[in-house]
Amino acid sequence: MKLLLLEDDFTLSKEISAFFTSKEFECFPYYDGSLLLKKYFPYEYDLIILDINVPGINGIDVCKGIREIDKKTPIIMLTAFSEIEDKLASFDNGADDYLVKPFHFEELYARVSSLLRRKDIPQQSEKKLLIQDLEILEDDMKVYRSGEEIKLTPKEFKLILILAHAKGKVLSKQFIAEKLWDYHIETNQNTIEVYINFLRKKIDKDHETKLIRTKIGYGYYLSDQE
Numbered sequence: 001m002k003l004l005l006l007e008d009d010f011t012l013s014k015e016i017s018a019f020f021t022s023k024e025f026e027c028f029p030y031y032d033g034s035l036l037l038k039k040y041f042p043y044e045y046d047l048i049i050l051d052i053n054v055p056g057i058n059g060i061d062v063c064k065g066i067r068e069i070d071k072k073t074p075i076i077m078l079t080a081f082s083e084i085e086d087k088l089a090s091f092d093n094g095a096d097d098y099l100v101k102p103f104h105f106e107e108l109y110a111r112v113s114s115l116l117r118r119k120d121i122p123q124q125s126e127k128k129l130l131i132q133d134l135e136i137l138e139d140d141m142k143v144y145r146s147g148e149e150i151k152l153t154p155k156e157f158k159l160i161l162i163l164a165h166a167k168g169k170v171l172s173k174q175f176i177a178e179k180l181w182d183y184h185i186e187t188n189q190n191t192i193e194v195y196i197n198f199l200r201k202k203i204d205k206d207h208e209t210k211l212i213r214t215k216i217g218y219g220y221y222l223s224d225q226e
Contacts, residue, residue, distance in 0.1 A: 067094030
């Protein structure tokens with residue numbers, strides 16, 4: 001397994017590299033975001049770990065740059081900050097996970113392992129999903145409504161997929177959070193309403209028929225019927 005690491009703290013970078021080497025990973029450390037982007041080649045690594053506050057280009061912009069050419073390689077963000085804005089910025093730019101410093105290496109390893117397992121699971125999902133005039137193309141990661149393309153962030157796209165695959169079933173915030181981030185984090189549940197509102201503004205705002213619906217006290221579902 002090849003692990004790409006962006007971390008400007010030399011001591012921490014060396015410790016992370018040594019830890020994952022002991023787990024039979026090949027580690028490729030970088031200390032500068034701009035240098036990493038210049039050297040990056042799509043799908044060359046099995047997983048990417050990015051610190052946010054690094055020289056050159058910060059980790060969030062590095063994540064965004066990688067996602068422009070590589071949609072699938074899992075990315076974990078590392079940062080000393082825990083503000084919700086940093087989390088949303090990370091997820092909106094394509095990160096799959098987020099870990100706040102200081103952290104235990106075993107926790108980081110558990111999250112890496114979880115993302116790698118998910119990556120290796122064959123996807124049996126439909127290629128195209130239709131809900132009234134909403135069309136979701138999974139392989140192309142594109143969404144259309146009434147024939148007009150709707151630009152979604154990676155997390156918004158994943159959220160609409162979760163709702164669409166439920167086929168009208170009401171999903172709780174906890175269930176959505178666990179699917180969206182692959183494990184339970186209390187603060188992630190609190191952001192589900194934020195993402196639902198993002199989707200409503202993009203998908204429902206300019207249309208008479210609303211598709212993203214709320215069942216008060218239960219959760220959310222996707223349907224053209226109340």
